[in-house]
Amino acid sequence: MALIVQKYGGSSVANCDLIKGIADHVIACKRQGDDIVVVLSAMSGETDRFIDMARQVQPRPDSRELDVLMAAGEQITTSLFAMAVREKGFKATSFLGYQIPIDTDSAHGKARILDISTKKLNAAIKSGHIPVVAGFQGVTPRGNITTLGRGGSDTTAVAVAVVLNADICEIYTDVDGVYTTDPHICPNARKIDRISYEEMMEMASLGAKVLDIRSVEFAMRYGMPVHVRSSFIYNTGTHVVKEDEIMEQVLVSGVTYSRNEARITITKVPDNPGIAASIFNPISDANIVVDMIIQNTRASDLTDMTFTIPRRDYDQAMEIVKKVAKQIGAETAAGDCGIAKVSIVGVGMRNHAGVASKMFDILARHGINILMISTSEIKISCVIEEKYTELAVRALHEEFGLDNG
Ligand code: ADP
Ligand code: ASP
Ligand code: MG
Secondary structure (H helix, E strand, C coil): CCEEEEEECHHHHCCHHHHHHHHHHHHHHHHCCCEEEEEECCCCCHHHHHHHHHHHHCCCCCHHHHHHHHCHHHHHHHHHHHHHHHHCCCCEEEECCCCCCEEECCCCCCCCEEEECCHHHHHHHHCCCEEEEECCEEECCCCCEEECCCCCHHHHHHHHHHHCCCCEEEEEECCCCCECCCCCCCCCCCECCEEEHHHHHHHHHCCCCCCCHHHHHHHHHHCCCEEEEECCCCCCCEEEECHHHCCCCCCCCEEEEEEEEEEEEEEEEECCCCHHHHHHHHHHHCCCCCCCEEEEECCCCEEEEEEEEEHHHHHHHHHHHHHHHHHHCCCEEEEEEEEEEEEEECHHHHHCCCHHHHHHHHHHHCCCCCCEEEEECCEEEEEEEHHHHHHHHHHHHHHCCCCCC
């Protein structure tokens, strides 16, 4: 008898009929003798709809109130799901983040999980109930509701699986696994049977939203096996496992893209010790994550600094940077949201030279200009103009030999 945490994403619980269908599947698993804990997202589109409503009322919504609003979507699906299970004669209880509780820090909109109590969940399981946990939400020590960042239900699921010592965490979604690239923009994408935590973490952090990055971080840290699969066809999906459990070593495992990028350039920055800190400290104090940074040395003792941040933080970052630019005597701060990041990922790159130059060559042959580059042991990322995103992804996918058939 296994303990399985099953997480269903927004498109899998998009309406009452789908919720009833999933209740059937969960009950069938339970009938086989396993204990099941369910984690749910909001119905697809709901979280976006809430954010849109908030902006109609307050253009830059108060972060505490926005979290109260955003957490509402998961309250709806968990209660409906528990009703669906009960209607079929089985026992289920919904749990919101604060009821469990799922303790988080107080970074509204991107809170980190600090602790999850297992008491109520274990008691529910013991009494034959299927606990139905609201994904994406938690509570601060002062009792404020928080959310974990978009796509955060995956993180709730893996974290719950870890604290309950589950045998596996299953992530049910609208595709039947992790593909070599987003199957919705590249019809030739191939399903990957097994992928390492490291590669999955890079792919998630570089835009493959099929798994939230923090869910993969948790899974890797605690060795929790994750199975990404479809809630529409119940076949085997993709297993996310330790690297040494994978036999086949390929050079490039996947291509990712992210349109969630913006860049800011500060020109004629005095080239003194401490300048980078005075620019980036206030940005990190505002909880904005800087990704790539380029500093160009000029002939004089002035320098230009360019960096990328998530697009949603652009207005706030620009406000901070303009203030800092004035303080440090830099010339201007300018920005641009029309960019995207395309990346190739693969543990096989560790031992191979020439992968980066091949990537640059492919982009050049398609007339795509590279604006910024960053590399790590197992990935290469290029920032390009957003309008070339799909062209770049398809070209890289084909020329690195990932196309199907
Ligand atoms: P859910 O609502 O179930 O959490 P998401 O929309 O967050 O689902 O994630 C699933 C989506 O991720 C897919 O529909 C697909 O478009 C996208 N995606 C991006 N990259 C990949 C990839 N490499 N493999 C599979 N899906 C991907
Ligand atoms: N409902 C949240 C979102 O749309 C969390 C999730 O779906 O994982 O981001
Ligand atoms: Mg998701």
